[in-house]
Amino acid sequence: xxxxxxxxxxxxxxxxxxxxxxxxxxxxxxxxxxxxxxxxxxxxxxxxxxxxxxxxxxxxxxxxxxxxxxxxxxxxxxxxxxxxxxxxx
Amino acid sequence: xxxxxxxxxxxxxxxxxxxxxxxxxxxxxxxxxxxxxxxxxxxxxxxxxxxxxxxxxxxxxxxxxxxxxxxxxxxxxxxxxxxxxxx
Numbered sequence: 001x002x003x004x005x006x007x008x009x010x011x012x013x014x015x016x017x018x019x020x021x022x023x024x025x026x027x028x029x030x031x032x033x034x035x036x037x038x039x040x041x042x043x044x045x046x047x048x049x050x051x052x053x054x055x056x057x058x059x060x061x062x063x064x065x066x067x068x069x070x071x072x073x074x075x076x077x078x079x080x081x082x083x084x085x086x087x088x089x
Numbered sequence: 090x091x092x093x094x095x096x097x098x099x100x101x102x103x104x105x106x107x108x109x110x111x112x113x114x115x116x117x118x119x120x121x122x123x124x125x126x127x128x129x130x131x132x133x134x135x136x137x138x139x140x141x142x143x144x145x146x147x148x149x150x151x152x153x154x155x156x157x158x159x160x161x162x163x164x165x166x167x168x169x170x171x172x173x174x175x176x
Contacts (some may be wrong), residue, residue, distance in 0.1 A: 001133065002120070014176070015095060026134075029158075036146065037142075037145045037146045040145060041141070041142045041145060044141050044142050045137040045142070046137050048138050051134055051135050052135070052155055054127065054128075054131040055128065055131055055153045055157075055162065056157050060157050060158060062155045062156055063156045064135075064153065064154070064155055064156070065153070065154040065156070065162050066126055066139055066142065066143070066150070066152075066153050067147055067151040067152040067153070067154070068143050068146075068148035068150055068151055069148060070146075070149075071146075071148065072147050073100055073142070079108070085139055
């Protein structure tokens with residue numbers, strides 16, 4: 001399974017425009033990261049999704065996109081994992 | 090074009106100040122759940138997390154989009170005001 005996971009993340013990092021990603025566990029700790037700052041921001045990516053529950057009457061977890069002048073960051077939750085992908089606009 | 094002219098095309102909107110106080114609410118965001126201190130405080134708290142993320146990468150924040158299965162919030166900051174609109 002590790003090999004399959006590595007191949008998936010290699011494939012992700014080779015996608016056109018992808019400059020980084022961060023895989024975060026349910027405690028907000030970084031499992032895997034690629035790109036500048038992705039390791040340090042892991043907890044904050046998860047925090048954003050945890051807080052988004054409070055914006056939904058059904059406590060649904062949102063997908064969050066942050067747009068900046070240099071990159072777009074897509075953050076999504078899947079079971080116990082939070083994935084953040086940084087991509088050029 | 091003033092703020093209200095820009096916001097009128099959205100299903101709902103909120104304007105929040107930098108301390109989390111709601112300055113105005115319109116459309117679907119006038120409903121009690123959204124037009125509340127808790128909602129505004131959560132938006133502000135999320136923006137603080139965004140600030141850490143963008144500052145660490147020396148990036149300038151433009152917009153945050155929060156997507157649920159049935160609606161999407163778009164959050165931006167202009168001056169000292171936070172604008173939340175719903176699509």
